[in-house]
Amino acid sequence: MKLYRVHSETGDPFVIVHDQKGNKDILKTENAEFEIEYLGQGWREGEYLVKINGEEHRVYVDNGWIVLDNAELFRAERITELPTQEGQSIEEMIRGKEGEVISPLQGRVVQIRVKEGDAVNKGQPLLSVEAMKSETIISAPISGIVEKILVKQGQGVKKGDVLIVIK
Amino acid sequence: MPPFGKVLVANRGEIAVRVMKAVKEMGMKAVAVYSEADKYALHVRYADEAYYIGASPALESYLNISHIIDAAEKAHADAVHPGYGFLSENADFAEAVEKAGMTYIGPSAEVMRKIKDKLDGKRYAQLSGVPIAPGSDGPVGTIDEALKIAEKIGYPIMVKAASGGGGVGITKVDTPDQLIDVWERNKRMALQAFGKSDLYIEKAAVNPRHIEFQLIGDKYGSYVVAWERECTIQRRNQKLIEEAPSPAITMEERSRMFEPIMKFGKLIDYFTLGTFETVFSDTSREFYFLELNKRLQVEHPVTEMIFRLDLVKLQIRLAAGEHLPFTQEELNRRAKGSAIEFRINSEDPLNNFTGSSGFITYYREPTGPGVRVDSGVEAGSWVPPFYDSLISKLIVYGEDRQTAVTTAMRALDDYKIGGVKTTIPLYKLIMRDPDFMEGKFSTAYISQKFDSMKEALKKREEMLASLATVVHARGLMRKKGIPSTPQERQGRSSNWKNYGIVLQSSPRVMWG
Known part of the structure; x- marks a missing residue:
């Protein structure tokens, strides 16, 4: 079993648990599970045939772009393997630790409203990130104590970056 | 004879290119203006001439009247087309163009000043018999007055900024408590955004349609x-999908509106193109006037398709003083088929439709029968974060609505944009929704269906990411893709192995 983080070229991160059994790959993501079976080369140059959850699809690889059924487009900017820890459940691997506050978008940190050591309630605003002139306020996912603040005011952040750890 | 020699288009992106196409077809020269961010933009290269008008923020370039007039004078333009958005409904701009001795392609400053804000529009609507929604007759002064009027007409109500536009400054209110809550905040917001804090109240229609004439x-x-x-089909009062004709109204209901709207036009001496926005209730079968847009609309192509007209050319001709080339009866006979327009916005539907700026790294436009693309970008274009997120429009046409929808499905599949997030995946889902097919929807459509659509979009992305992982893990990524040069096509990308042999076998070497 392997754990991957896939960054799409538009900046969206995906954490995927990948299991390979012969021609079949089982992949678990945050909201879904896919069984992808590799059927082999297609009839045409550069074409592969796969079965996704039992349905047959055509895949083209065009200069790093993946074109599915000549309709959907995807490009992985980078795919990195993440270390897995013994005894960690699949859900934990995908979601990250419970108290990790993750940036939902790419932008710049404009204001941090808490200090390390502060007690926060669930839903309390922690910091705001500005992108394309609009400010997004990020609130605490759980109640607890701010253990670590990993960003500074004015710092640029990517989607999926850990901003604050609450314990 | 073309009506003008040179036309300056005071806009950017998709609409600038669209207007320039009409200008070129009429045998005139097209002039573009551009900001720092648009140095390499498509509309700049498409024009016959282009002038720099300022830094990237719109206030210093596309909204700067004196810079644009300077450019127009430098170019010796005869007319200025404002497009939509930016300065298109600014009476001061129209006046400045007229003062500089050029023709403004749109209504005159004088006409625009007659209907400065939404309340003026309502007054003229009342005079000409265009039905309006019950509400306050003018701006509402105090919160007490507001509560009293709201009580009289009944909740829910809409609180609107008199000088607002583009869906900004409109709030739906369900209870008196909420009204008190919203009042001061909206006043402040209206003052900030439009420089005037006047608010007015209107009865909100329940699940209305948005239909414009x-x-x-x-x-x-x-x-x-x-x-x-x-x-x-809108989200947060921003239109996403538009179509003509409306699947909801009959010819009788439609023609009932013609007389009062023409009367409204006569009343203010309006000329060239104008759009009457109304809300239409499926249950009461009544139209209520919202506002008059004094410009070319984003969604004008759907009307062009069903009437086989070129509204931009017509607009230019009318501004030059030509007569209307057809009567209402002739126009009615021209109407045929059904057209749908999709606004391709560089937005992330999964992240609350926040704008997505970046380079377009993959671009394939759909073509073929019944498909029209009005685009402001191409492969390699940069989508700057300073302006509207609309990058392109896909318009499909069919002999009936059903055909148009099937063409739309095909064209949306064919339209591939990489590098920025777009609204295309969302439209693909809407096209497969039976409620859309049957024409059963209201302005709440997106908000009602969004949760399930969001889930489907999320799953689709995760599926693609999973597929990418599989392709990567199996080492299939190394394939280079479709070869683009003859050498690649023959399976050789470099000639180094043959170079020596080719050289030695050349006659020059063999025979000295």
Whole structure:
């Protein structure tokens, strides 16, 4: 079993648990599970045939772009393997630790409203990130104590970056 | 004879290119203006001439009247087309263009000043018999007054900024408590955004449709109404999908609106293109006037498709003082088929439709029968974060609505944009929704269906990411893709192995 983080070229991160059994790959993501079976080369140059959850699809690889059924487009900017820890459940691997506050978008940190050591309630605003002139306020996912603040005011952040750890 | 020699287009992106196409077809020269961010933009290269007008923020370039007039004078332009958005409904701009001795392609400053804000529009609507929603007759002064009027007409109500536009400054209110809550905040917001804090109240229609009528007039008092456009599919008062004709109204209901709208036009001496936005209730079968848009609309192509007209050319001709070339009866006979427009926005539907700026790294446009693309970008274009997120429009046409929808499905599949997030995946889902097929929707459509659509979009992305992982893990990524040079096609990308042999076998070497 392997754990991957896939960054799409538009900046969206995906954490995927990948299991390979012969021609079949089982992949678990945050909201879904896919069984992808590799059927082999297609009839045409550069074409592969796969079965996704039992349905047959055509895949083209065009200069790093993946074109599915000549309709959907995807490009992985980078795919990195993440270390897995013994005894960690699949859900934990995908979601990250419970108290990790993750940036939902790419932008710049404009204001941090808490200090390390502060007690926060669930839903309390922690910091705001500005992108394309609009400010997004990020609130605490759980109640607890701010253990670590990993960003500074004015710092640029990517989607999926850990901003604050609450314990 | 073309009506003008040179036309300056005071806009950017998709609409600038669209207007320039009409200008070129009429045998005139097209002039572009551009900001720092648009140095390499498509509209700049498409024009015959282009002038730099300032830094990237719109206030210093596309909204800067004196810079644009300077450019127009430098270019010796005869006319200025404002497009939509930016300065298109700014009376001061129209006046400045007229003062500089050029023709403004749109209504005159004088006409624009007659209907400065939404309340003026309502007053004229009342005079000409265009039905309006019950509410306050003018701006509402105090919160007490507001509560009293709200009580009289009944909740829910809409609190609107008198000088607002583009869906900004409109709030729906369900209870008196909420009204008190919203009042001061909206006043402040209206002052900040539009420089005037006037608010007014209107009864909110429950699950309405948004239907707008296209008025066309010349300078001699003749008018026609080029039917309607249904712009009901919106999110946060921003239109996403528009179609013509509306699947919800009958010919009788449609033609009932023609007379009062033409009368409205006559009343204010309106000429060239104007759009009457109305809300339409499926249950009461009534139209209520919202506002008059004094410009070319984003969604004008759907009207062009069903009437086989070129509204931009017509607009230019009418501004030059030509007569309307057809009557209402002739126009009615021209109407045929059904057209749908999709606004391709560089936005992330999964992240609350926040704008997505970046380089377009993959771009394939759909073509073929019944498909039209009005695009402001191409492969390699940069989508700057300073302006509207609309990058392109896909328009499909079919002999009936059903055909148009199937063409749309095909064209949306064919339209591939990489590098920025777009609204295309969302439209693919909407096209497969039975409620859309049957024309059963209201302005709440997106908000009602969004949760399930969001889930489907999320799953689709995760599926693609999973597929990418599989392709990567199996080492299939190394394939280079479709070869683009003859050498690659023959399976050789480099000639180093053959170079020596080729050289030695050349006659020059063999025979000295």
